[in-house]
Amino acid sequence: MSTSDERPGTGRRGLAAGTVKAALSALRQLVSGLGTAILALMVLLLLAVCTFTAPLGVGLLLAPGALRALHALAGLERTRLARWGPEVVAPEPPPTRLRAALTDPTTRRELQWLVRHASVGLLLGLLGFWLPLLAVRDTTFPLYWRFFPTDATATSIGIGTSSSWADALAVTLLGVGWIAIILGLAAAMARVQAAPGRLLLSAGPDTDLSLRIAELTATRAAALDAHATELRRIERALHDGSQNRIVSVSVLLGAARRMVARDPAGAEELLERAQSAAEQALADLRTVSRSILPPVLADRGLAGALTGLAAECAVPCRVDVDAPRRCAASVEATAYFVVAESLTNITKHSGARQATVTARLAGERLLLTITDDGHGGAVAPSVVTDPGGTGTGSGLAGINRRVAAHDGTLRLTSPPGGPTTVEVDLPCGS
Incomplete structure (x- = not known):
């Protein structure tokens, strides 16, 4: 009989738990995106100031710093996206000189991302922050509605009053609605918030990936070196530990076999020593095997x-x-x-x-x-x-x-x- 037959509802409980965990993870992702979206709005305003003051010369002086802020923020967003999904491979460092930046494709892509993240990303991040607060406020409303004035607004959306238990339960149903929205839409909202960054901040097909290739070559060499080091460690552990003890067991057993007829007491002592050495060799083998892939x-x-x-x-x-x-x-x-x-x-x-x-x-x-x-x-x-x-x-x-x-x-x-x-x-x- 299958496990699902023996324990009805296990699959449904697992699906519900997975949905809740996915929604909570999506909310954390949205809130983390809210931080970079606020920074994106600030950088966007700085770039706007540079644009409008360029005829006066002030914007030209501020432009290199604003471009450095843009590139740094794009790098921060790549790091954030990598924590919540596949790595976003960065292109070559873009220029900070104004004339070169105006024609640089990486800078233009980062500017497009900046506008989207400072608008749509900021809105989605705010929703990821406020929706859980609204859900908690409205769901728990029956616990504190009596402390509200009778003509006070009861719901988080500014509709209704707290004058009876029926009103309080209605507010609770609104809170359940917020929870349903979170469970149903939070993951999609997180994907929409991350999409511009994954599309515009990654290295394009025409980007020189020599730095990334060099990095992967180094990590591949490190992997091979780590593998060789691990093999040498296992060989030393087997040769210096377990093999020597097994040889000792073989010698003690041979001596005991020769002594068993003429000196039974001495043979018994050698057998005890051989058993102890065998147990120690077995313990050494267990230690080596656990160091390869711990069974725990x-x-x-x-x-x-x-x-x-x-x-x-x-x-x-x-x-x-x-x-x-x-x-x-x-x-x-x-x-x-x-x-x-x-x-x-x-x-x-x-x-x-x-x-x-x-x-x-x-x-x-x-x-x-x-x-x-x-x-x-x-x-x-x-x-x-x-x-x-x-x-x-x-x-x-x-x-x-x-x-x-x-x-x-x-x-x-x-x-x-x-x-x-x-x-x-x-x-x-x-």
Whole structure:
């Protein structure tokens, strides 16, 4: 009998939970877009001032700064979109000289995006911010309507009065309507808000992608290097640990077989030593296999695996995981390695009193954040400039290579005196 037959309604409950989570994710995306839309409106006003004051000469002086602000905001929007879906590949850096910018196709595309995002994107971001507030206000209205004056406006849209329980329940139905709008339209609103950025801010077909090709070449080399390093580590662990213990077991068993007739007591002692060595070899093999792909990931998922790492950490560590669905096994293994290595670095080098691990699944990206309140001062090596991982801190170099192998990004903030924050962004596919 199928699982759905044994547990009626499980599929419907799963669909409802998925709809709610998708709507909440879309609201977060809309609100994040509201921030860049407000900045887009400010940059648009700055460009308008430059245009109108250009005949006086003032606009010509302000134009390079306004163009730099436009390019920086476009880069910020590309980063935001990458957190909620596929990466938006940036073209070559556009010029900031006024004459070159007027004929630059990338600048023109960014200007088109700016106008759309400052208008439609701003409106959708405001809706993403206000709709949940309206839904909460109207849905909970029966809890506080008695405190309103009898002639006060009851609903969030300015219609109706709070004079009876019937009016209060009517307002509640309006709140349910807001919730239905959120569940039904939030995802589409988020896609509409993001569409201009994905269309206009990505590299066009005529764009020179040499920088991106160089970056992918470096990450591919880092992936191969990480793979070779991992194979060498496994070979050393098997050769220096398990193989030596198995050889010891073989020698002890041979000696015990020769002694069993003439010295049974001595043979029994050798057999005990052989059993102990065999058990230790088995433990070593388990350790090696778990380091390749921790079985806890398959058994308990990413949340359970990270909770187990935090429980074993010598520094008190809090874990917060929001990953409603599973990622690819290689991505989860990389996330596990990143957290394990980071907690090891915190324990050995940071002098921290507490740490926090956060994992979020945002669209097609897995976002990891590891923070501690230690003394800081850590430096992350670059995959491009340090492909062999010889940068400061072998742990951070290993993390960087693993993340780069997935075409992810590592950001480290560790000022002297702390705190230290490691942010890892991994593409996890659909």
